[in-house]
Amino acid sequence: MDNEDEDFYRKLPKVELHAHLNGSVSGQTVEKLIGRKPQLNVEHSMTAIGKGQRRTLDECFQVFKAIHQLVDSEEDILMVAKDVIREFAADGVRYLELRSTPREEKNTGLTKRRYIETVITAIQQCKNEGVDIDVRLLVAIDRRNGTEVAMETVKLAEEFLVSSDGLVLGLDMSGDPKVGHAKDLLPALQRAKNSGLKLSLHLSEVPEQLEESGILLNLPPDRIGHGTFLHPEVGGSQSLVDKVLKNNIPLELCLTSNIKGKTVPCYSKHHFKYWYQLGHPIVICTDDKGVFCTDLSQEYQLAASTFGLSHQAVWKLSEKAIDCIFASETVKKQLKQKWTDVASGIAVTH
Numbered sequence: 645m646d647n648e649d650e651d652f653y654r655k656l657p658k659v660e661l662h663a664h665l666n667g668s669v670s671g672q673t674v675e676k677l678i679g680r681k682p683q684l685n686v687e688h689s690m691t692a693i694g695k696g697q698r699r700t701l702d703e704c705f706q707v708f709k710a711i712h713q714l715v716d717s718e719e720d721i722l723m724v725a726k727d728v729i730r731e732f733a734a735d736g737v738r739y740l741e742l743r744s745t746p747r748e749e750k751n752t753g754l755t756k757r758r759y760i761e762t763v764i765t766a767i768q769q770c771k772n773e774g775v776d777i778d779v780r781l782l783v784a785i786d787r788r789n790g791t792e793v794a795m796e797t798v799k800l801a802e803e804f805l806v807s808s809d810g811l812v813l814g815l816d817m818s819g820d821p822k823v824g825h826a827k828d829l830l831p832a833l834q835r836a837k838n839s840g841l842k843l844s845l846h847l848s849e850v851p852e853q854l855e856e857s858g859i860l861l862n863l864p865p866d867r868i869g870h871g872t873f874l875h876p877e878v879g880g881s882q883s884l885v886d887k888v889l890k891n892n893i894p895l896e897l898c899l900t901s902n903i904k905g906k907t908v909p910c911y912s913k914h915h916f917k918y919w920y921q922l923g924h925p926i927v928i929c930t931d932d933k934g935v936f937c938t939d940l941s942q943e944y945q946l947a948a949s950t951f952g953l954s955h956q957a958v959w960k961l962s963e964k965a966i967d968c969i970f971a972s973e974t975v976k977k978q979l980k981q982k983w984t985d986v987a988s989g990i991a992v993t994h
């Protein structure tokens with residue numbers, strides 16, 4: 645990428661809708677965390693997958709374990725969340741929906757409620773410091789933890805939906821896709837939907853989950869994470885695709901994450917192409933910018949160079965992402981105005 649091109653992607657105002665807090669921790673922040681907890685003997689190689697490296701999805705989940713060991717107190721979460729927010733802002737992200745799984749840590753007295761409150765505090769502090777980004781939170785359900793924990797998480801999220809002044813907007817369902825079955829989580833997800841929480845669900849991130857994806861699509865969710873194996877060409881089905889199209893459910897696409905996690909063989913085979921050609925709403929996201937050593941500017945640039953998108957097409961893609969956010973119509977309007985203001989400042993070439 646030449647400097648001028650790099651400048652375009654950095655300056656492009658962007659919307660990030662699929663970012664796991666603990667997967668977004670940068671090397672610099674990991675450095676600080678290791679300094680706080682040298683006794684854990686965690687090394688950088690355990691918390692990130694560097695350039696040119698690939699791991700299996702299973703190995704990616706080992707990486708999250710190491711990060712979770714490093715981030716286990718209110719103090720850590722506050723620092724991590726503030727650093728992540730500032731980094732997204734510095735990369736030109738102007739609206740961010742962070743997602744994170746509330747954890748309880750006996751050692752440090754951390755509770756799930758305090759976990760969420762601390763992320764909210766980080767968002768508010770960044771706002772007060774004038775960081776140029778609008779940040780919201782999705783509370784995550786780790787599918788591994790089963791029915792009861794899912795229901796407990798939904799109840800907690802419902803409380804914050806009411807009390808957080810619009811900062812908590814919805815739920816994410818994530819975690820190792822090979823563990824557990826979404827069927828067990830349906831009552832919790834259904835309840836969440838009924839109480840007005842928006843749903844973004846990891847769906848068909850791995851092959852052969854047609855039954856599960858079908859059940860989840862019937863909810864239907866408000867957005868889909870990955871959806872790598874939904875379409876027939878990769879072992880999905882036309883009926884799954886039809887459900888997505890009929891309900892016009894946007895897909896959150898994370899190119900580097902899928903390549904490094906080995907669910908997609910190479911950038912040119914990414915399912916971005918399939919959905920983009922259909923003209924379906926898609927949003928380019930990072931998933932875990934720290935773990936996968938990327939940022940949103942780079943992901944846009946990779947999509948453009950792989951699929952031959954002009955600057956104008958890239959601009960459109962980033963602007964259309966605004967329609968997929970979970971915040972209100974008023975926020976969407978404000979963001980669209982912001983995009984227009986920036987457009988008049990930089991030349992969008994063809």
Ligand SMILES: CNc1ncnc2c1ncn2[C@@H]1O[C@H](COP(=O)(O)O)[C@@H](O)[C@H]1O
Nearest residue numbers: 664665666667708744745784786818819820
């Ligand atoms: C690579 N693809 C992925 N697929 C599924 N779940 C993922 C994920 N990447 C991250 N997570 C989910 O996010 C957690 C880390 O952030 P938080 O502690 O919640 O902030 C992971 O433990 C996993 O549950």
Ligand SMILES: [Zn+2]
Nearest residue numbers: 664818869931
């Ligand atoms: Zn994800």
